[in-house]
Amino acid sequence: MCLAVPSKIIEINDTVARVDVDGVIRETCIMLIDDVKIGDYVIVHAGFAINKVDEEAALKTLEDMRSILAMEDRKADGLSGHP
Amino acid sequence: MSLKYIDEYRDAGLARQLVKKIQAVSKKKLRLMEVCGTHTMSIFRHGIRSVLPGGITLLSGPGCPVCVTAQKDIDAFVELTKIKDVIVTTFGDLIKVPGSGSSLANEKASGADVRIVYSLFDAVNLARKNKDKEIVFCGVGFETTIPTIAAGILIAAGDKIDNFSVYTSNKLTPPALAALMETPDIEIDGFILPGHVSVITGTNAYRDTFEKYDMPSVITGFEPIDILKAILILIQQNEEGKPALENAYPRAVSDQGNVKAKEIMNRVFEVCDAPWRGLGEIPFSGMKLKKEFQGFDAALKFDVNVPDMPEPKGCACGQILMGLKTPKECALYKKRCTPMNPVGPCMVSTEGSCAAFYRYN
Known part of the structure; x- marks a missing residue:
């Protein structure tokens, strides 16, 4: 079972970090990732952080999707020539 | 505080737009397969099937680790519980899976020491605190x-914890996809590739399989927007006749994956052939302990000999995992096989397609 909710690093003690998921605090092992710091969001699987969430990519995916869908809507409405 | 990137990727307005677009571009009848138990659950939980055009069928492939575990391995886990001074540790969803004679849950009810752990860390700590016992992780x-199992073994090795071992039944995703493509009568028009497996493997791990079979393939996350986006991309690729390998989950998945996790995994394990329920033996689809870590191999440490037993009569888990049958087409579904009294693993794990069908239909 994969937990899709990113966890926020709030404390680091060697290879173990404390993470916050919407107020629930857990310990997670950070030996599988590099360069983690307090405030980073990580994906946790079975007690281990397996990656940091790329915030820029997260926002860009949404923006790209919105602009493509909006363009399609304009095309459908016959307004594609009016940016 | 809001949950990071949860609200945004559950945005109802965006979901409606995606569904509208899917409805507009979908012409062909297509069978799309997800290969991740968490995708299975998410598709049901968010009612995604109900908003798709009638021609789009979603199949659940070999993506639930418990479901693809060979019966012989389940029998071996059960046998381990019978050895004196052994504490068997496992993740929760494995405990109820029936082997040919019993399950870990049955053995626990009869007095065996079987414990559910949240992580390998917990299993190693149990070994640290119980020096007079042998701790085996399934x-x-x-x-x-x-990689988390590898990390657990490295911790145990570093701290000289010699009463900890693992019975390995690890599986690798890309070889299973290739094996699936070679299966006669298979009808798949696109793969929704797993989110967190791909966090580790990276997009590049699927490239060989993709290039060999030209199968539309999209990696995605677990929120409804992620899944709808992947479905839209797969439909577009099929309609345009332009199969591609795409990453729709770039906030977590890169081309090369988690290099450090792979390095740790490859330090401890090496690739081997592995038996899969339904798919049979698949070359290079498993990972066994390397020679220098064999002291942590429960299969070598304990004398576990289990015979090959046939899978339960009438159980269609194997065909369901390959997309050849849906749960409703299994003769046992909702009759002899229910979540309370499961016959096959797909009904046991909450991520199994039969359990999900049962719960949400």
Whole structure:
């Protein structure tokens, strides 16, 4: 079972970090990732952080999707020539 | 505080737009397969099937680690519970899976020491605190879990904890996809590739399989927007006749994956052939302990000999995992096989397609 909710690093003690998921605090092992710091969001699987969430990519995916869908809507409405 | 990137990727307005677009571009009848138990659950939980055009069928492939575990391995886990001074540790969803004679849950009810752990860390700590016992972890998992098992073994090795071992039944995703493509009568028009397996493997791990079979393939996350986006891309690729390998989950998945996790995994494990329920023996689809870590191999440490037993009569888990049957087409579904009294693993794990069908239909 994969937990899709990113966890926020709030404390680091060697290879173990404390993470916050919407107020629930857990310990997670950070030996599988590099360069983690307090405030980073990580994906946790079975007690281990397996990656940091790329915030820029997260926002860009949404923006790209919105602009493509909006363009399609304009095309459908016959307004594609009016940016 | 809001949950990071949860609200945004559950945005109802965006979901409606995606569904509208899917409805507009979908012409052909298509069968799309997800290969991740968490995708299975998410598709049901968010009612995604109900908003798709009638021609789009979603199938659940070999993506639930418990479901693809060979019966012989389940029997071996059960046998381990019978050895004196052994504490068997496992993730929760494996405990109820019936082997040919019993399950870990049955053995626990009869007095065996079987414990559910949240992580390998917990299993290693149990060994640290119980020096007079042997702690065995049932190693069932894909690329997401294997590095955590490797990390647990490295911790145990570093701290000289010699009463800890793992019975490995690890599985690798790309070889299973290739094996699936070679299966006669298979009808798949696109793969929704797993999110967190791909966090570790990276997009590049699927490139060989993709290039060989030209199968539309999209990696995605677990929120409804992620899944709808992947479905839209797969439909577009099919309609345009332009198969591609795409990453729709770039906030977590890169081309090369988690290099450090792979390095740790490959330090401890090496690729081997592995038996899969339904798919049979698949070359290079498993990971066994390397020679220098064999002291942590429960299969060598304990004398566990289990015979090959046939899978339960009438159980269609194997065909369901390959997309050849849906749960409703299994003669046992909702009759002899229910979540309370499961016959096959797909009804046991909450991520199994039969359990999900049962719960949400």
